[in-house]
Every structure is written in C-alpha cells, then in structure tokens.
Amino acid sequence: MKIYEKLRNELKKRHLRITSQREAVLSIFLENQGEHLTADEVYEKLSHKNSHISKATIYRTVDLLKEMGFLSKVNFGDGMERYEVKEPNSHQHHHLICTKCGRIYEIKEDLLEELEKLIEEKTGFKIVDHQLNFYGICPRCQALSEEKESKKKAIQHSIK
Amino acid sequence: MKIYEKLRNELKKRHLRITSQREAVLSIFLENQGEHLTADEVYEKLSHKNSHISKATIYRTVDLLKEMGFLSKVNFGDGMERYEVKEPNSHQHHHLICTKCGRIYEIKEDLLEELEKLIEEKTGFKIVDHQLNFYGICPRCQALSEEKESKKKAIQHSIK
DNA sequence: CTCGCTGCAAAGCCTTTGCATTCGC
DNA sequence: GCGAATGCAAAGGCTTTGCAGCGAG
Numbered sequence: 460m461k462i463y464e465k466l467r468n469e470l471k472k473r474h475l476r477i478t479s480q481r482e483a484v485l486s487i488f489l490e491n492q493g494e495h496l497t498a499d500e501v502y503e504k505l506s507h508k509n510s511h512i513s514k515a516t517i518y519r520t521v522d523l524l525k526e527m528g529f530l531s532k533v534n535f536g537d538g539m540e541r542y543e544v545k546e547p548n549s550h551q552h553h554h555l556i557c558t559k560c561g562r563i564y565e566i567k568e569d570l571l572e573e574l575e576k577l578i579e580e581k582t583g584f585k586i587v588d589h590q591l592n593f594y595g596i597c598p599r600c601q602a603l604s605e606e607k608e609s610k611k612k613a614i615q616h617s618i619k
Numbered sequence: 620m621k622i623y624e625k626l627r628n629e630l631k632k633r634h635l636r637i638t639s640q641r642e643a644v645l646s647i648f649l650e651n652q653g654e655h656l657t658a659d660e661v662y663e664k665l666s667h668k669n670s671h672i673s674k675a676t677i678y679r680t681v682d683l684l685k686e687m688g689f690l691s692k693v694n695f696g697d698g699m700e701r702y703e704v705k706e707p708n709s710h711q712h713h714h715l716i717c718t719k720c721g722r723i724y725e726i727k728e729d730l731l732e733e734l735e736k737l738i739e740e741k742t743g744f745k746i747v748d749h750q751l752n753f754y755g756i757c758p759r760c761q762a763l764s765e766e767k768e769s770k771k772k773a774i775q776h777s778i779k
Numbered sequence: 780c781t782c783g784c785t786g787c788a789a790a791g792c793c794t795t796t797g798c799a800t801t802c803g804c
Numbered sequence: 805g806c807g808a809a810t811g812c813a814a815a816g817g818c819t820t821t822g823c824a825g826c827g828a829g
Contacts, residue, residue: 476783476828498819513786518819534696536750538794539818555744566738571751574730578753582724584715586755590696591731593738595746636803636808658794673811678794698819699793 462489462529469527480512484520485529488544495533495541495563535563535592557597564597622649622689629687640672644680645689648704655693655701655723695723695752717757724757 466485467477487504488496496504498517505512512520521542524530531545535556546552553571555564575586626645627637647664648656656664658677665672672680681702684690690702695716706712713731715724735746 474783478784478828480785511786514818515787515820516785519784532696534694536692536694536700540696555738555742555746557744564742564744566742570734575753578715578726579755582715582726583758583761584717584724584753584755585761586715586753588755589751589753591749591751593735593744593746593749595739595744595748598743601743601745634808638803638809640810671811674793675795675812676810679809 466527466529469529473527475523480516481520481523483510483512484517485524488524488530488542492544493565495535495543497539497541499539501542531588533590553591553593555593555595555597557595557600562597562599566593626687626689629689633687635683640676641680641683643670643672644677645684648684648690648702652704653725655695655703657699657701659699691748693750713751713753715753715755715757717755717760726753 463482463485466482470477470481483505484501487501491504494500498514498521501517501521502512502514505517521530521540525532525542528545530542533541533543533554535541535554553566555566557563571589571591575589578584579586623642623645626642630637630641643665644661647661651664654660658674658681661677661681662672662674665677681690681700685692685702688705691705693701693703693714695701695714713726715726717724731749731751735749738744739746
C-alpha cells in the first residue's frame with residue numbers, strides 16, 4: 460500500500476513516530492473515501508473495528524494528517540470539523556448540500572481553476588486553496604415535497 | 620431609515636415583537652458593513668455603546684435576523700459563527716482569506732451565477748445559495764515575507 | 780534510555796436552553 | 805393582562821490541554 464509508505468516517510472522526514480494509531484486513523488479515511496468524517500465519526504468507525512483510540516488522539520492525528528497533506532478540512536457550517544482524503548495534486552472538489560435533508564453530494568470537477576487565476580491577477584493574492592459549497596434542494600427532496608403537495612391537495616379535494 | 624421600517628414590518632408580519640434589542644443588534648451590523656461579526660463581537664460593540672444585551676439574546680437575534688433575510692451566516696472555519704449584512708436581491712459575495720494574517724478581503728462580484736445554472740442543469744438541484752472562500756497569501760504578507768528573506772540574507776552576508 | 784505519543788479527565792470555547800422576570804401590544 | 809422576549813446561569817457539544825504512563829527508535 461503506497462499511501463502508508465508515504466505516511467511513514469513523511470513521519471520520518473519530520474522526526475515524528477510511526478504509531479499504530481496514526482495508521483489506523485488514516486485507514487478509516489481510506490476505507491470511507493467520499494465521506495466527510497468528524498472526529499466522532501472516526502472514533503465510532505474505529506470502535507466498530509475493535510480499535511479503541513481516544514478522542515484526544517484522533518483530534519491530534521487528523522490535525523497532523525492535514526498538516527502533512529493527507530487530509531483536508533471541509534466545513535459545512537454544521538458546527539463540526541470534518542475531514543476527507545485529499546486527492547494528490549488537486550484542489551478541493553466542491554459540495555452540493557441539501558438544505559432539507561442535509562445530504563452532501565460532490566461535484567468532481569474543479570470548476571474554479573480559471574476563476575482563481577483571474578482573481579490572482581486582479582488582487583495580487585497568491586491563492587493556495589478554495590472551498591466552494593452550494594446550498595439547495597436536492598432532486599430527492601424536491602420530489603418528496605411535490606408528493607406531499609399532491610397528497611395535501613388530494614385530501615382537500617376529498618374534504619370537499 | 621428604511622431598513623428599520625423593513626425590520627418592523629417583517630416582525631409584524633410574523634407576529635413577533637419590536638424590541639430595542641432587535642433594533643440595536645441590527646444597528647451594529649449596519650454600522651460595521653463589510654465586517655463579519657461573531658456574537659461576541661456584536662456583544663462587545665454594543666457594550667462600547669453602553670447598550671448591554673445578553674449574549675443569549677444576541678444569539679437568538681442574529682439567528683432571527685438571518686431567518687428574516689437581514690443577515691447571512693458566513694463560515695471561515697475558525698470555529699465561530701459569523702454574520703454580515705445581506706445585500707438585497709443578491710447572492711453572497713465571496714471571500715479571500717489570508718492564511719498568514721487572517722485578514723479577510725471581499726470580492727464584490729458574484730462570480731458564480733453561470734456556474735450555478737450549469738450545476739442546476741447537470742444535477743437537478745435547486746440551488747438556493749452558495750459560499751465560496753479562497754485561501755491564500757495576501758499581497759501584504761507576501762511583501763512582509765520577502766522583506767524577512769532579504770533581511771535574513773543580509774544577516775548571513777554580514778556574518779561572512 | 781529518551782523523548783514523543785497516548786489516554787484519561789479536566790478545562791475551554793462557543794452556543795443553546797430552562798426558567799423567572801420584564802415588557803410589547 | 806397575556807404571551808413573547810429577555811437575562812441569567814446552567815447545561816451542552818465539540819475541541820484542546822495537562823499530565824502520568826507507555827512505547828518507538
């Protein structure tokens with residue numbers, strides 16, 4: 460597994476220690492690609508694998524993994540810090556967040572490369588990363604609310 | 620003042636009460652356009668005006684003002700909820716966040732209208748809003764670090 | 780053997796909540 | 805006067821920290 464070697468090398472480079480906890484936390488993210496896990500969710504998933512790592516260590520580890528470039532932090536405004544595997548050589552992808560059901564869908568393409576260049580030219584900023592979230596109603600919820608509407612109407616009709 | 624009338628109308632419409640606290644909290648945001656205030660910052664700014672409103676009320680009020688469309692929540696991933704005045708009939712503008720000094724610069728234009736339409740067509744989402752943050756090094760910090768570099772070099776030269 | 784890492788519990792922050800009191804309407 | 809809004813303090817949720825003990829190098 461190439462990425463665990465990478466982890467070990469990166470740790471050695473920084474004169475930090477290779478521990479089972481660090482590998483275990485990374486493994487959870489690798490096994491749950493596409494999810495945006497909170498510290499607590501990592502803790503739960505580890506518990507289900509009979510791997511009990513304290514929350515404190517999980518917080519310290521995700522932070523370290525982020526600093527080393529294995530994870531990136533994403534923020535959906537729900538009051539918890541979430542992390543996901545960082546694709547190598549790529550900016551963060553984008554998220555579609557349904558304001559009804561809270562489901563999160565991903566947009567794979569990076570839509571903002573050109574925009575970034577434009578902003579760099581205009582503002583003199585050296586842009587390192589971006590985060591883009593769209594908020595709306597997902598097709599599923601749109602369908603559900605239409606269903607409700609027609610039920611409501613059906614009931615009103617039957618009352619008449 | 621047109622916006623306070625708007626506030627009163629909106630409150631009446633919802634059968635809620637017009638209170639001095641609600642007007643005071645809104646006034647802080649109006650007096651600090653362009654800033655992204657936390658509940659605590661609102662509290663402090665009110666205190667400086669000898670207007671003591673409890674934190675609980677501030678939290679309740681910013682939330683209400685957001686629901687009524689006067690404020691919008693912005694999230695810079697710093698662990699606090701921030702609010703700013705919402706421009707009427709416009710989506711949120713975007714933010715340039717310097718990862719060195721933490722200063723936040725605004726991009727006035729809405730760069731994503733077309734992108735939004737494209738995504739609606741592709742995914743079937745009904746998009747309501749978006750939030751876009753760019754992270755990078757602002758020109759000021761770039762200049763400062765160049766300065767440091769040249770100082771460092773100057774020192775190295777003088778040692779030789 | 781040394782010093783970094785972990786686990787535990789406690790503390791820290793920001794935010795929310797319960798309840799008595801105050802105050803619009 | 806009624807019920808909503810406020811203030812206070814307490815509780816809640818997520819995250820960080822201090823410290824003793826453990827374990828990698």
